[in-house]
Amino acid sequence: MVSKPTFKSNSNSYSSFYRILDLLIILLSLLLACTVSDITITPKYYIAALALSVIYSNLAELLELYRPWRVGRFSTMVIATMGAFLVSFLVLMSIMFVLKYGELFSRMVITLWFVFIMSFCFLWRLFIRLHNKHRRSLGYNIKQVAVIGATSSGQDLYNEIRENEELGFEFVGFYDDRSASRVYETNGIVVNADVNEAIDSARKGLIDILFIALPLKADKRITNILSQLGDTTVDVHFIPDSFISNLMHARVSHVGNLDTISVYESPYLGAKEWLKRTLDVVVGSIILLLISPILIIISILIKATSKGPVLFKQTRYGLGGHKITIWKFRSMGVTKNSNGGDSSDSSGGSDATDQKVIQATKNDPRITPLGAFLRRTSLDELPQFFNVVGGGMSIVGPRPHAVAHNEEYRQKIKFYMLRHKVKPGITGWAQINGWRGETDTLEKMEKRIEFDLMYIKNWTILWDIKIIFLTLFKGFMSKNAY
Structure with a gap:
């Protein structure tokens, strides 16, 4: 089967574009709210817009809202962004209440400002999503994805890619050089027994993202694969097996210069x-x-x-x-x-x-x-x-x-x-x-x-x-x- 031509995109440009548009939404929504309310905008409203921009920008960075959302769902992205706007707005209103500045602003303007922000936030993200989906149907902004390890977790990833075409992933294939008895059923997908071929394809730029789905006990093989992939520019992700994924909070922390993996701890850190x-x-x-x-x-x-x-x-x-x-x-x-x-x-x-x-x-x-x-x-x-x-x-x-x-x-x-x-x-x-x-x-x-x-x-x-x-x-x- 002949694949569509693929074209790369710059995710950093998209992130900057999203940041600028969010800040414009804050300002333009305020201007529209004042216009609809027939209120002359004064410096105090610009100060409020600046304060909301600072609060939201910091919260958005903290929540990593501008990371590539290719691997996430549209609903998750929208809920995350609108939730951040809501929290930022609540913080701003609380500050205004404590400082007794609330009475200086029109309640109608504040209400419409919030409504317009939430509406525009949803609408332009919906537009961008539909635009990206159309471009990807033409072969633009497609990422070539391969999986090393024909395991149950690898099969789960393949199912997600197949069922969510809007993610913009084109599945290249499974690579697994283990014996046939240890290879998981891949529902008819041919498993390439030469892992080195995947590594060579990554070196040639034919694979954009490579997922490693081998079991944790195969640590020596994983280390060897990662060592070879260090000579490529491919994005590498490790899919945890059931042992790791069932841990409450498997994250790397540090004790002095020693790396440790936290297993049971509060999710509220820093x-x-x-x-x-x-x-x-x-x-x-x-x-x-x-x-x-x-x-x-x-x-x-x-x-x-x-x-x-x-x-x-x-x-x-x-x-x-x-x-x-x-x-x-x-x-x-x-x-x-x-x-x-x-x-x-x-x-x-x-x-x-x-x-x-x-x-x-x-x-x-x-x-x-x-x-x-x-x-x-x-x-x-x-x-x-x-x-x-x-x-x-x-x-x-x-x-x-x-x-x-x-x-x-x-x-x-x-x-x-x-x-x-x-x-x-x-x-x-x-x-x-x-x-x-x-x-x-x-x-x-x-x-x-x-x-x-x-x-x-x-x-x-x-x-x-x-x-x-x-x-x-x-x-x-x-x-x-x-």
Whole structure:
């Protein structure tokens, strides 16, 4: 089969083009917002645009938004960029609020500015995507891709290339000189038994990207291949086998001059920790301001419909397995606990130690009528935004379990305690996927932990933003919350 002619492109030029266009979007959106609002633009608006440009540019570099997106999906690229614009806008609005500059600007202009930025961000990226897809159909901007190692991971890569033509990859073939019995089934794709041919093609510039999909135990062969590829200009990527890919955070770190591979550690490192905390403080503070009337109304209703305190506290494990105190609206009647004191823990246990946990169930007689509504809508958890701003919790993260549950399930579920490599959250990946409420079987808890660990392993600040938005639409109401 004769391949289409291919033409190379300069990804650095594309990255610079994207940077310039994003900054132009910020300025042009502001000008359009002022025009539509019939507001004369003054220097203060230009200063706001400059401030937003600085915030967004730094955040975009931190999130690596301008790296080549050929290997990513369009939806991921758009969500990432729009999420960065959203966070940048929230940071700017928070700064303006703290400095009391907000009243100097037209609310209509600010609102339209944000709407125009998000709209133009989506539209021009859609245009660029469609333009690139058309050019690639003509043979432009195509990358020649080969895989050394006819393994299951290599086959997975081939399937991704075949099913996503818009990526602009043309598959050259598999190369594997191992015995036929050790070669994975490649669904009819011929496997070239001469790996040196792939290396020679790379030297001649006939291959742009070469993926190594050999198992980790073939370290000597991999080292030899990499040594020879050092004499080429081909981009080389290593596809991890199942052992590496199942590690929570397999990344290279350093102890002095010694390289190490981190296996279990928090995903919030360096600037990412600052970014996560900034999101929690900014969004948490804004939410507290917005829901303050609701907090007051719920407090009055609780006092008016049942005896006891408005709030109750629970002891939970937080970051690093350290105990923290979290707050909720009381949703149960007050009873006497084993120590002779009052207890209104909605988990059914003592609010101090949770030594015995009796989970709330459907039609639980301990739950008040108002409490049933609060729990079903998750309104009982609103006071936890104070925990978020205070630093004990995060908006997004694994839900905190009773202390007794931790001690029980850490012995039954593999990797259970790894969920404490991050702060517990008000909402999380498990919750928006339906694993919320009563965990009356081991299987239910295992699924919740599976989703928690998936979140921790793949965490990004943009995933947090996605979960927050999904929570607004489907995360609060739950038929499993009693």
